[in-house]
Amino acid sequence: MRILVLGGDGYLGWPTALHLSQQGHDVGIVDNLIRRHYDEEMGVSSVVPIRQLQRRVATWKEVSGNTIEPFVGDLNDHQFVTRVLQQFEPEAVVHFAEQRSAPYSMIDREHAVYTQVNNVVGTLNLLYAIAELNPAIHLVKLGTMGEYGAPNIEIEEGFIEVTHKGRTDLLPFPKQPASFYHLSKVHDSHNIMFACRIWGLRSTDLNQGIVYGQHTPETALHADLETRYDYDAVFGTVLNRFAVQAAVGYPLTVYGKGGQTRAMLDIHDTLACVELTCNNPPAEGEYRVFNQFTESHSVRDLAERVAKVGSGIAGLGEVRIESIPDPRVEKEEHYYSAVTTKLPALGLQPHLLSDETIAHLIETAVKHRHRVNVEAIRPTVNWRTTKSEVSVSGGAVGE
Amino acid sequence: MRILVLGGDGYLGWPTALHLSQQGHDVGIVDNLIRRHYDEEMGVSSVVPIRQLQRRVATWKEVSGNTIEPFVGDLNDHQFVTRVLQQFEPEAVVHFAEQRSAPYSMIDREHAVYTQVNNVVGTLNLLYAIAELNPAIHLVKLGTMGEYGAPNIEIEEGFIEVTHKGRTDLLPFPKQPASFYHLSKVHDSHNIMFACRIWGLRSTDLNQGIVYGQHTPETALHADLETRYDYDAVFGTVLNRFAVQAAVGYPLTVYGKGGQTRAMLDIHDTLACVELTCNNPPAEGEYRVFNQFTESHSVRDLAERVAKVGSGIAGLGEVRIESIPDPRVEKEEHYYSAVTTKLPALGLQPHLLSDETIAHLIETAVKHRHRVNVEAIRPTVNWRTTKSEVSVSGGAVGE
Numbered sequence: 145m146r147i148l149v150l151g152g153d154g155y156l157g158w159p160t161a162l163h164l165s166q167q168g169h170d171v172g173i174v175d176n177l178i179r180r181h182y183d184e185e186m187g188v189s190s191v192v193p194i195r196q197l198q199r200r201v202a203t204w205k206e207v208s209g210n211t212i213e214p215f216v217g218d219l220n221d222h223q224f225v226t227r228v229l230q231q232f233e234p235e236a237v238v239h240f241a242e243q244r245s246a247p248y249s250m251i252d253r254e255h256a257v258y259t260q261v262n263n264v265v266g267t268l269n270l271l272y273a274i275a276e277l278n279p280a281i282h283l284v285k286l287g288t289m290g291e292y293g294a295p296n297i298e299i300e301e302g303f304i305e306v307t308h309k310g311r312t313d314l315l316p317f318p319k320q321p322a323s324f325y326h327l328s329k330v331h332d333s334h335n336i337m338f339a340c341r342i343w344g345l346r347s348t349d350l351n352q353g354i355v356y357g358q359h360t361p362e363t364a365l366h367a368d369l370e371t372r373y374d375y376d377a378v379f380g381t382v383l384n385r386f387a388v389q390a391a392v393g394y395p396l397t398v399y400g401k402g403g404q405t406r407a408m409l410d411i412h413d414t415l416a417c418v419e420l421t422c423n424n425p426p427a428e429g430e431y432r433v434f435n436q437f438t439e440s441h442s443v444r445d446l447a448e449r450v451a452k453v454g455s456g457i458a459g460l461g462e463v464r465i466e467s468i469p470d471p472r473v474e475k476e477e478h479y480y481s482a483v484t485t486k487l488p489a490l491g492l493q494p495h496l497l498s499d500e501t502i503a504h505l506i507e508t509a510v511k512h513r514h515r516v517n518v519e520a521i522r523p524t525v526n527w528r529t530t531k532s533e534v535s536v537s538g539g540a541v542g543e
Numbered sequence: 544m545r546i547l548v549l550g551g552d553g554y555l556g557w558p559t560a561l562h563l564s565q566q567g568h569d570v571g572i573v574d575n576l577i578r579r580h581y582d583e584e585m586g587v588s589s590v591v592p593i594r595q596l597q598r599r600v601a602t603w604k605e606v607s608g609n610t611i612e613p614f615v616g617d618l619n620d621h622q623f624v625t626r627v628l629q630q631f632e633p634e635a636v637v638h639f640a641e642q643r644s645a646p647y648s649m650i651d652r653e654h655a656v657y658t659q660v661n662n663v664v665g666t667l668n669l670l671y672a673i674a675e676l677n678p679a680i681h682l683v684k685l686g687t688m689g690e691y692g693a694p695n696i697e698i699e700e701g702f703i704e705v706t707h708k709g710r711t712d713l714l715p716f717p718k719q720p721a722s723f724y725h726l727s728k729v730h731d732s733h734n735i736m737f738a739c740r741i742w743g744l745r746s747t748d749l750n751q752g753i754v755y756g757q758h759t760p761e762t763a764l765h766a767d768l769e770t771r772y773d774y775d776a777v778f779g780t781v782l783n784r785f786a787v788q789a790a791v792g793y794p795l796t797v798y799g800k801g802g803q804t805r806a807m808l809d810i811h812d813t814l815a816c817v818e819l820t821c822n823n824p825p826a827e828g829e830y831r832v833f834n835q836f837t838e839s840h841s842v843r844d845l846a847e848r849v850a851k852v853g854s855g856i857a858g859l860g861e862v863r864i865e866s867i868p869d870p871r872v873e874k875e876e877h878y879y880s881a882v883t884t885k886l887p888a889l890g891l892q893p894h895l896l897s898d899e900t901i902a903h904l905i906e907t908a909v910k911h912r913h914r915v916n917v918e919a920i921r922p923t924v925n926w927r928t929t930k931s932e933v934s935v936s937g938g939a940v941g942e
Contacts (some may be wrong), residue, residue: 261664269652295714318715334726335659335726338721338726342927479710528741
């Protein structure tokens with residue numbers, strides 16, 4: 145299958161592109177390389193060094209014999225979007241190409257507006273280009289479980305049957321997103337659902353949980369193929385960030401009570417879910433939602449797991465946990481339960497969180513710990529204010 | 544109360560500003576005057592001639608003795624937004640300042656992107672400015688009943704109690720908007736609800752039905768104070784458009800079966816609802832939704848009402864109804880029921896649709912019928928295509 149991976153230079157886009165290429169698909173990558181620019185803005189870097197996109201695809205060609213065609217450009221440039229779709233002629237487009245950090249979107253007005261315009265307009269441009277050029281293209285869109293928030297009922301996969309005053313309808317599951325970033329994904333979901341309805345497009349919205357892990361079978365083949373590993377308070381997601389904190393002897397920072405429970409999955413499963421989705425496209429005009437996660441954990445439980453595993457690694461000493469005031473506006477204790485049956489029904493075999501995975505993450509961070517700027521770990525973006533300071537003293541640590 | 548009316552040069556914004564001024568409030572108007580530019584773009588004009596904003600407020604001063612301060616500028620210019628809020632120091636901001644035509648948003652990619660960016664970013668800028676300058680300001684936001692679509696259950700006011708698998712929660716009512724314009728209002732609603740939650744803002748989202756009518760007690764005081772009266776397929780809303788069609792002897796164009804049922808209200812009630820809302824602000828941090836309409840009608844029934852009344856007006860002859868293919872993607876027959884209790888509870892006394900109102904609308908159009916460009920009546924924007932042609936041969940008809 146010809147698959148275009150948008151955002152194919154990022155944390156998940158890159159290993160997904162490699163995985164799809166390894167499985168025999170013809171893969172192209174579209175990226176404006178802005179994720180690297182965010183690092184410059186924040187004064188941080190991936191714990192594991194990553195190569196430039198051009199070098200990545202060249203090494204992949206050497207290692208695997210497979211070609212991945214890179215297209216450098218911006219989805220907000222609609223002529224570029226049209227040109228790439230015309231040139232590559234994809235059967236599926238996997239869309240990771242959005243600003244994906246909640247704290248980044250909450251820095252100030254400029255970052256909120258940037259996140260919503262960038263994400264919404266990029267996706268609109270894509271919908272129009274697909275409708276105009278080839279409505280049969282399957283749009284595989286990365287959403288987030290964070291679109292749902294934390295309702296007091298079980299979260300269904302995109303739609304819920306509601307019986308009200310004696311009448312029944314299947315309706316979009318109500319959304320209660322918790323940042324301007326999460327809101328941008330909710331906006332996207334509504335726009336995509338509508339485009340499928342009016343133009344007969346086919347799309348799968350993958351409401352993904354928080355991903356952890358850094359190695360995949362393909363990225364492990366050569367140092368040039370490594371993917372990002374973020375630990376900073378803006379782009380570092382919870383488990384990866386804890387592993388780096390453990391590696392550098394920084395207490396694991398739990399926000400508030402730590403009862404925040406989130407759907408999660410191993411990076412291996414992200415790759416498998418995307419491929420299963422591509423291989424099983426929806427019908428013409430169908431908009432469907434898959435909840436893409438394998439297990440749920442509270443932040444407190446994750447911290448305890450990482451502390452236990454880290455404390456057992458020689459040379460690290462005892463890993464401590466520190467509760468700090470929650471910079472976000474969110475429930476610190478709440479009911480959380482979400483359904484995920486559609487991806488398992490397509491054949492997903494989950495990799496559940498193991499101590500080995502945690503140890504491997506910590507050990508990877510230990511190997512590169514001279515690259516960690518500990519100033520970037522403590523959260524500086526506060527949901528309650530309209531303007532946060534994010535400059536990191538010390539700046540990015542090079543090789 | 545000091546009230547700033549955003550979009551105060553438009554069809555509803557202008558009479559709302561006059562009404563609030565007449566009731567003794569200190570009123571300011573913010574408008575970028577873009578609605579007048581859309582007319583130029585489409586090659587149409589309001590059936591009733593309207594004066595420039597500066598003349599409007601000067602005449603209002605002469606007629607009423609009251610000052611309305613005009614601020615000409617764009618909500619997408621955040622420095623302008625901040626400056627106006629600092630200068631005027633409003634207690635309430637009534638926000639009509641959005642691109643409000645569904646067909647306009649469906650013309651092509653450029654118009655879809657413009658509508659969503661213009662509406663969403665304008666509202667984001669406003670939320671930030673309010674949070675920074677004075678979170679106590681009450682944001683009265685114009686939403687639309689079209690945000691809900693046409694679900695098979697009764698539409699509640701913004702939130703619905705859902706019981707699911709033995710658990711219950713009060714959740715945002717699911718949204719199924721039917722154009723990129725309606726989607727922009729859904730995006731706004733989600734953004735506003737979030738801003739209230741994190742910053743303690745107070746906002747009322749007025750999900751308004753389709754408004755009909757053109758005269759209000761204040762606009763009737765002087766010809767300079769008249770508000771817009773649109774009939775074209777892009778900006779003309781259903782009842783007003785039918786009245787103009789009847790006036791010029793053009794068959795009433797019903798889209799498809801005409802079973803589309805919509806919540807509606809008289810322009811008098813719009814003014815009353817906005818004032819009642821301003822006078823009864825929500826609590827700090829509260830985001831509430833009022834369904835702002837008084838009755839529901841199917842398009843077919845409206846056409847029959849207008850045809851009957853029009854056929855009885857001397858000199859018009861028999862008013863015919865013509866069914867044309869629906870240019871929109873929507874259900875042509877469906878269940879429709881929506882709750883509206885909150886505005887009546889505040890004291891709203893509805894003006895229900897009367898034959899007198901219809902006759903008055905038709906007679907107003909008859910008086911100005913030389914200004915109608917009949918070429919602009921038939922819909923040219925089709926939801927099923929990504930690019931529609933909207934230029935009108937003949938162009939705008941002047942005085």
